Amino acid sequence: MSGIETAGWDVIVAGGGNAALCAAIEAAEAGARVLVLEGAPKDYRGGNSRHTRNFRCMHRGPLSVLTDSYGEDEYFDDLIRVTKGETDEGLARLAIRQSEDCLPWMERHGVRFQPSLSGTLSLSRTNAFFLGGGKALVNAYYNTLEDLGVTVRYEAQVTHVHIENGQFEALDVTLDGESLRILGRALVLASGGFQSDIDWLARAWGPSARNFLIRGTRYNRGVVLADMLEQGAESVGDPTQCHAVAIDGRAPKYDGGIVTRLDCVPFSIVVNRDGDRFYDEGEDVWPKRYAIWGRLVAAQPDQVAYSIIDSRSVELFMPSVFPPEKADTIAGLADKLGLPADKLTQTVEVFNAACGEGTFSPQELDGLATEGVEPPKTNWARPIAEPPFYGYSLRPGVTFTYLGLKVDETARVSGPDGRYANIWAAGEMMAGSILGQGYLAGFGMTIGTVFGRIAGQEAAAHVV
């Protein structure tokens, strides 16, 4: 292991996900001697990026698998809608504009795209899907790095960044149980958010966060982020917030990924532990509402909820990885789900009585609403009446945290005395600048790719 400490690295990249890999590729192609430090073991390399499926991309005409066109302004409007204006317009437009050039760059570096997956046709214009998903993308980039002769170390946890007079000097790294101090001339930080540090999450959000599930990697514990903030690096993004969606309550604590997604809410009634409904399940089409359900469930006792459907709705949404509980009566289903049977029966009866006449139409807002029940269900309000009945438990699943490092348009990080001379950040680590709240499907990979590339280029230009 010795030797690595003083090997004379031009650029050290902390992290091993999409943003880190894009930075490392750019820096190596510019001629820099690059070291990548991935905290996870090789089997789990690639952070949350290994769970992704697509990349949101601006394009002025058909591009690769993308149909039609998706212009800068439309893209920006979509972003404003989800962030409610909490974005840095300059950085956001930079990411959007550069995304068009990124797609062919990704293809040149081994990433393969496929047509929109079955069940996601609505995204075929805006989002390019990776063949094999994010892990295939990550594999392609690691292979590119190998071909470029870049050194990659797994299970290399960065614990501290040594900064002298606004200048990065060295990293403390735990590697194979050994503590090393690795010298380098430029640093790219791309080690994600802090969502896998449950203690931190609980401090930020409140103790209920201990019951949250983490959808992605267990290795994004925010160690580098915390270290930088302690040293006075400028931050951005709400430190108390995380992006959470409602996922199957039986999902594993970490790394459940895409298959734990549950799309049944609009066709169901959702009750809490006590058997009470608490929010309009039919407020809007699911893609526009799924993100709020993480918070809604988080606010319920024990941070759990239950989605109840009848046999008519069971095939209206993509299957989840776990089969639902099933029973011939509502009371029987309540028993299986551990809910109070009388209460659930009553809730369903009250709901059913409030359902009116009309045409149920699952693909659009059908206006089939309840009357005289609180909370109302404003679309798809069809009685839960045809046995067998099915139930899924729901829990908040955290996708990412918003707190990050503030960067400029060259991805450079700022400290207490202005911009650091040689520290850049990319990906989730700085995404809070652009995604102040909410989320736009496929934009995480866009931010990581665009700013990863910029960071790599800038870091290399600084040293080479």
Added chain:
Amino acid sequence: MSFDAATQSPSTDTIAEARRQVEICNACRYCEGFCDAFPAMFAERAFGDGDIVQIANLCHNCRGCYYSCQYTEPHEFALNLPQALADVRVDSWDRYGWPGGLGALFQRRGVALSTALVAGIALLFLAQAMLTPASGDGFYAVLSHTVMVAIFLPAFLFPMVVLALGLRAYWRDVGGAPVRWTHLHRAALRAGQLKNLDGGQGQGCNFEKGDRYSQARRHAHQATFWGFLLCFASTSSGTLMHYLLGLEAPYGLLSLPKLLGVPGGLLLTLGAFGLAGLKLKADPQLGAQKAWGGEMAFVLLLGLTGLTGLILYAVSGTGAVPAMLALHLGAVLTLFLTTPYSKMAHGFYRFAALVRDAQQRQA
């Protein structure tokens, strides 16, 4: 003993394991673009045993879905779809080969196939020794044409009958419909190009280079496949020339049997030994591990068949002919006789799966 291949109960644990994994894939779908197996899966919501067997026979073991899966071990979902489907496939071929048990023997045990080979060669030596023809040219001086036909005609027809029964059982299990020309057309194109081994976009499969794509296996298989067909055509053309035209072997260099047989033999030999070499480099855990030995023996047997055929041609007119003839014909005999029970069966069932897939796409 029943003559009906499907009466043995399916090995439910391999099917159950494949079903578990397929249901995870159905909630994920990231691998949709790799091959025909995924779209076939995503058209269903619940998977009967026949559905799983069909998906397993569609899978070409390209391994793309393993290397790109975020749920492989040590993840608790423990995805290894290429392995799970290979296990189901191997079990299914065992089940469809009558009499039961022979499949399990030859498909999985390299030793069994090797023993059969030795027996086959010995049989040919014996036939030569005991039935030395009174007259004849070339090989027929060693073994008369009549004797050859007496040995090889049944050795060819018997496996065909067994395979036909097996395919019938397969077709019933997967719910096949009457076959139309368009189904055969699509299936033949996809089999001939080995489309499902090209990664979906022509980049190749993941075999000897792990998570990097490579064309090596596809190309080696193409050589083996087309080489075998050429050799088969060569033998068939010889038979036709013999009976229809009264032209007897040995044939000249520019005759149809030689024009087909020499390139065919070269392709078959290079392809098969190429496949064997690749197999040594690939990760055995992504295939049917219990069948590895039988598969390897089969690949080598194919290579040996091609090689001995070429050598036989090269030594013609010398004293080595009787020995080489026994070696070559012994290999061919073993290959034919074990067809329904060895890896050789894969071509037939895979083709059936492609035909069935063509039907389902039209539906």
